[in-house]
Amino acid sequence: MERWSTSGEPVRRATMRDVAALSGVSIKTVSRVINGVSTVSDELRDRVTRAIAQLDFQPNLAASSLRRTDGATRQIALLLEDVANPFSATLSRAVENVARDHGTLVFTGSLDEDPQRELELVRAATLHRVDGIIIAPAATDHGYLHPEIRSGTPVVFVDRPPRGLAADAVLATNTEGAREAVLHLADHGHTEIAFLGDARTISTVGERVAGYRAALAERGLPARPGRLVQDLPDTASAARAVAALLDAPHPPTALFTAQNLVTIGAIHALQERGLHERVAVVGFDDFPMADLLVPRVTVVAQDVIRIGTLAVRRLFERIGGDDAPPREDRVPTTLVVRGSGEIAPPP
Amino acid sequence: MERWSTSGEPVRRATMRDVAALSGVSIKTVSRVINGVSTVSDELRDRVTRAIAQLDFQPNLAASSLRRTDGATRQIALLLEDVANPFSATLSRAVENVARDHGTLVFTGSLDEDPQRELELVRAATLHRVDGIIIAPAATDHGYLHPEIRSGTPVVFVDRPPRGLAADAVLATNTEGAREAVLHLADHGHTEIAFLGDARTISTVGERVAGYRAALAERGLPARPGRLVQDLPDTASAARAVAALLDAPHPPTALFTAQNLVTIGAIHALQERGLHERVAVVGFDDFPMADLLVPRVTVVAQDVIRIGTLAVRRLFERIGGDDAPPREDRVPTTLVVRGSGEIAPPP
DNA sequence: CACCCCGTTGACAACGTTGACTCGCCCGGT
DNA sequence: ACCGGGCGAGTCAACGTTGTCAACGGGGTG
Missing domain, CATH: 3.40.50.2300 (Response regulator)
Known part of the structure; x- marks a missing residue:
C-alpha cells in the first residue's frame, strides 16, 4: 500500500498569513520569528514555531527579497565553458562548497566558447536578479557587463581576464x-x-x-x-x-x-x-x-579548487559590500x- | 583610458514604472508589451520598446512569478551525487541543454551520498520555489517529498528509484x-x-x-x-x-x-x-x-545523456500539467x- | 502624580509585477 | 439618432513578504 497518494487537488502552500491566523498573532510577528528578531516574547515565538511546523510553512524567498532593502536573492550564477568538462566541473564543486556556507544556491551554465550564449546567460542571470556572477568568459569584450556591475551585481572572472572592463579576476599563472x-x-x-x-x-x-x-x-x-x-x-x-x-x-x-x-x-x-x-x-x-x-x-x-574557492570568496566579499578596486589574483601552477x-x- | 568607471553610487535598476513614465503610458501597457499581448497599438508598442532599450530595463522575474497565477519561476533544481564526477557532470549538461529551450535556469547541488544534505538542498530548492526537481537521491526514504509534490513541485528521479513515494524515474538497466x-x-x-x-x-x-x-x-x-x-x-x-x-x-x-x-x-x-x-x-x-x-x-x-534528457523532458511535461500516473523509464546499457x-x- | 522610556506588538504601505475590471471610443446595424 | 460590440488603454488590488511607525502597558524617575 502506498503511504501517500500523489494524485488529487494540488494544495496551496501556507503563507505567513496562514501561520499568523493559526497562532493568533499578526503577520509581522511571524516575520519576526522567522528572521530571528529577538524582541519577540517566548510565548508568542513558541506558538508561531508550532504553527509553522504544523502547516509545513516555508517562507517565499522571492517575495522576501523583493521587499527587503538589500534585495538579496541568495542565488549566484556560475558561467563556465562546459559543465561537463573536468576543469569546469571541479570549479563548480569548489564554488558550491563555499556558496553552501553562505546559504546560497548556484546556477551553472555552459557557454561553449560562444559569445552570444554568454550574453544570453548573463541576461538570464540578471533577470533572476542573482546576487553575483562568476564567469569564465567566451566573449572578447566585456563592456556589456558594466551596467550590471553598476546596478549592484558583482562579477568575478575566472580562468580568463576581463577585457574592456575593470573587474576582479582569479587566474592561473x-x-x-x-x-x-x-x-x-x-x-x-x-x-x-x-x-x-x-x-x-x-x-x-x-x-x-x-x-x-x-x-x-x-x-x-x-x-x-x-x-x-x-x-x-x-x-x-x-x-x-x-x-x-x-x-x-x-x-x-x-x-x-x-x-x-x-x-x-x-x-x-x-x-x-x-x-x-x-x-x-x-x-x-x-x-x-x-x-x-x-x-x-x-x-x-x-x-582548480583554489581558483574556484578564491573566486567565490571574492564574489561574496563584493556582495557583502566591499568596494575596493578590482584585483587580479594569480594562482600558481605545479x-x-x-x-x-x-x-x-x-x- | 577606461571605457567605464566601475566606482560610484550604485544605480537603481529601472522598473516598469520608469519605462511607463518615460514613454508616457501606463504601467499596465508596459506589462502588455513585455508579455507580447497583441492588443497594443503599434505606436505605443514602439514608444515602450524604445524606452525599454533606453533605460536598459530588465523585468524582475521574481516579482513577475510572485504575481502570476501559475507562479512559475523558470528555475529547476538538479541534485546529484557530486557535480565534479563525470556521470553527474554529463547528466548536468544534458539537463541544461533541454532547460535552455524552456528558458529555464538550472541550479545544481551535490549530495555526497548524505541524506541530510539531500533534505537541506531540497528545502533550499523549495524555498526558492523552483518549478521542479531532478534528483539522484542519497536518502533511502523519500516520503518527505510528498508535501512538495502535492503543493505543485514535480520531482523526477534519475539513476536511482524513489522509495516510499510514487514518482517518475529514469534509470539504467x-x-x-x-x-x-x-x-x-x-x-x-x-x-x-x-x-x-x-x-x-x-x-x-x-x-x-x-x-x-x-x-x-x-x-x-x-x-x-x-x-x-x-x-x-x-x-x-x-x-x-x-x-x-x-x-x-x-x-x-x-x-x-x-x-x-x-x-x-x-x-x-x-x-x-x-x-x-x-x-x-x-x-x-x-x-x-x-x-x-x-x-x-x-x-x-x-x-547518460539519454537518461538526463528523458528525465528533464519528463519534468517539463509535469511542469506543463501532465498528471498521468508516475512512470519508470529504463535506458539500456551498451x-x-x-x-x-x-x-x-x-x- | 505626571513624565518618559523601553520592550513588545500590530497596522499599514511598499517592493515590481500581473489579473480583473472598467472606461471611452469608434464602428456597424437599424 | 440609438444601441451593441469590440478594441485599446487605464485603474485598482493583489501576490507574500518586510520597513516604518505608532500604540500599548509597565516600571522607574523627579
Missing part, C-alpha cells in the same frame, strides 16, 4: 606554467619542441604561447613557426595536427600541449603510431587518469612529473 | 547490464569472477549484484561469498580490496567492477602488480580515457568491447 613546462623539456635535452594549443581568441592561450617562447629564448632555442600550432578545438583535430607534425620532415621530439583536450588528442596520435614511449609530452592542466596511462603523463597542473615529460630525445 | 558484463567474462572462459561495488545502501548496487548472480547461475558457476566485495566508497579502498583478493589463495581471474571509481581503483591495483594484462576487467559505467589505458577498458556504458574484458584466463 599561465605564462610561468608554460615556461616551466618547456624548460623542463629543454632540460631533458630536447631542442625540437612543438606547441599545440586551442583557439587563439582565448587569452590564456596567448599567455601560454608567451611562456613557450620565453623558455625557448632562455635556452637559446630557435622558435620555428611550423612548430607552433593553434586553433585546435577538440581532441580529434589535435590528434590530426600531431600526426601531421610527426609525418613531416624533422619532426619534433617533444610536445607541449597547452590544453586538456589537446593533450588527450596528442596521446591518441602518439599511441596510434607507437611513439608514446619515444616522444616526450608535457600537458597544461591535469586530467583524470593522467597517472594511469602508459607512460604516465607529466603535466603543469592548475589548482609541474607534476610522471614520466611522459622525461623521455629523452633520440641520440 | 542495471541488472541486465551487469548480467551482460558477467556473461561476457564467462564466455571468455572465466569461472572465477569477482564482484566489486560501492555502498550497498545504493539501490543500483543491489540491481547490479542481482545481475552478477543471475549470470553466474545461468552459466552454472558457483557464487562464492568471498568473491563479492561491497561498500567500497572510493578509488583507494577499491584498490586495497582488489589487492587483497589477488593476494589471497585462489585469486579471481576476472573482475566485474560495478562502478566508475571502483574500476579505476582496480586498474591501479592491477598495474601496481603488473597484472593488468593478465586479469580481465569489465567495468560498469564508462569513464573518460577508458580507451587510452593499456589495455583499453571494456565497460558496460550507461547512456557493452563496449575494448580489450580488458577479453583477456583469457590462465590455462
Whole structure:
C-alpha cells in the first residue's frame, strides 16, 4: 500500500498569513520569528514555531527579497565553458562548497566558447536578479557587463581576464606554467619542441604561447613557426595536427600541449603510431587518469579548487559590500612529473 | 583610458514604472508589451520598446512569478551525487541543454551520498520555489517529498528509484547490464569472477549484484561469498580490496567492477602488480580515457545523456500539467568491447 | 502624580509585477 | 439618432513578504 497518494487537488502552500491566523498573532510577528528578531516574547515565538511546523510553512524567498532593502536573492550564477568538462566541473564543486556556507544556491551554465550564449546567460542571470556572477568568459569584450556591475551585481572572472572592463579576476599563472613546462623539456635535452594549443581568441592561450617562447629564448632555442600550432578545438583535430607534425620532415621530439583536450588528442596520435614511449609530452592542466596511462603523463597542473574557492570568496566579499578596486589574483601552477615529460630525445 | 568607471553610487535598476513614465503610458501597457499581448497599438508598442532599450530595463522575474497565477519561476533544481564526477557532470549538461529551450535556469547541488544534505538542498530548492526537481537521491526514504509534490513541485528521479513515494524515474538497466558484463567474462572462459561495488545502501548496487548472480547461475558457476566485495566508497579502498583478493589463495581471474571509481581503483591495483594484462576487467559505467589505458577498458556504458534528457523532458511535461500516473523509464546499457574484458584466463 | 522610556506588538504601505475590471471610443446595424 | 460590440488603454488590488511607525502597558524617575 502506498503511504501517500500523489494524485488529487494540488494544495496551496501556507503563507505567513496562514501561520499568523493559526497562532493568533499578526503577520509581522511571524516575520519576526522567522528572521530571528529577538524582541519577540517566548510565548508568542513558541506558538508561531508550532504553527509553522504544523502547516509545513516555508517562507517565499522571492517575495522576501523583493521587499527587503538589500534585495538579496541568495542565488549566484556560475558561467563556465562546459559543465561537463573536468576543469569546469571541479570549479563548480569548489564554488558550491563555499556558496553552501553562505546559504546560497548556484546556477551553472555552459557557454561553449560562444559569445552570444554568454550574453544570453548573463541576461538570464540578471533577470533572476542573482546576487553575483562568476564567469569564465567566451566573449572578447566585456563592456556589456558594466551596467550590471553598476546596478549592484558583482562579477568575478575566472580562468580568463576581463577585457574592456575593470573587474576582479582569479587566474592561473599561465605564462610561468608554460615556461616551466618547456624548460623542463629543454632540460631533458630536447631542442625540437612543438606547441599545440586551442583557439587563439582565448587569452590564456596567448599567455601560454608567451611562456613557450620565453623558455625557448632562455635556452637559446630557435622558435620555428611550423612548430607552433593553434586553433585546435577538440581532441580529434589535435590528434590530426600531431600526426601531421610527426609525418613531416624533422619532426619534433617533444610536445607541449597547452590544453586538456589537446593533450588527450596528442596521446591518441602518439599511441596510434607507437611513439608514446619515444616522444616526450608535457600537458597544461591535469586530467583524470593522467597517472594511469602508459607512460604516465607529466603535466603543469592548475589548482582548480583554489581558483574556484578564491573566486567565490571574492564574489561574496563584493556582495557583502566591499568596494575596493578590482584585483587580479594569480594562482600558481605545479609541474607534476610522471614520466611522459622525461623521455629523452633520440641520440 | 577606461571605457567605464566601475566606482560610484550604485544605480537603481529601472522598473516598469520608469519605462511607463518615460514613454508616457501606463504601467499596465508596459506589462502588455513585455508579455507580447497583441492588443497594443503599434505606436505605443514602439514608444515602450524604445524606452525599454533606453533605460536598459530588465523585468524582475521574481516579482513577475510572485504575481502570476501559475507562479512559475523558470528555475529547476538538479541534485546529484557530486557535480565534479563525470556521470553527474554529463547528466548536468544534458539537463541544461533541454532547460535552455524552456528558458529555464538550472541550479545544481551535490549530495555526497548524505541524506541530510539531500533534505537541506531540497528545502533550499523549495524555498526558492523552483518549478521542479531532478534528483539522484542519497536518502533511502523519500516520503518527505510528498508535501512538495502535492503543493505543485514535480520531482523526477534519475539513476536511482524513489522509495516510499510514487514518482517518475529514469534509470539504467542495471541488472541486465551487469548480467551482460558477467556473461561476457564467462564466455571468455572465466569461472572465477569477482564482484566489486560501492555502498550497498545504493539501490543500483543491489540491481547490479542481482545481475552478477543471475549470470553466474545461468552459466552454472558457483557464487562464492568471498568473491563479492561491497561498500567500497572510493578509488583507494577499491584498490586495497582488489589487492587483497589477488593476494589471497585462489585469486579471481576476472573482475566485474560495478562502478566508475571502483574500476579505476582496480586498474591501479592491477598495474601496481603488473597484472593488468593478465586479469580481465569489465567495468560498469564508462569513464573518460577508458580507451587510452593499456589495455583499453571494456565497460558496460550507461547512456547518460539519454537518461538526463528523458528525465528533464519528463519534468517539463509535469511542469506543463501532465498528471498521468508516475512512470519508470529504463535506458539500456551498451557493452563496449575494448580489450580488458577479453583477456583469457590462465590455462 | 505626571513624565518618559523601553520592550513588545500590530497596522499599514511598499517592493515590481500581473489579473480583473472598467472606461471611452469608434464602428456597424437599424 | 440609438444601441451593441469590440478594441485599446487605464485603474485598482493583489501576490507574500518586510520597513516604518505608532500604540500599548509597565516600571522607574523627579
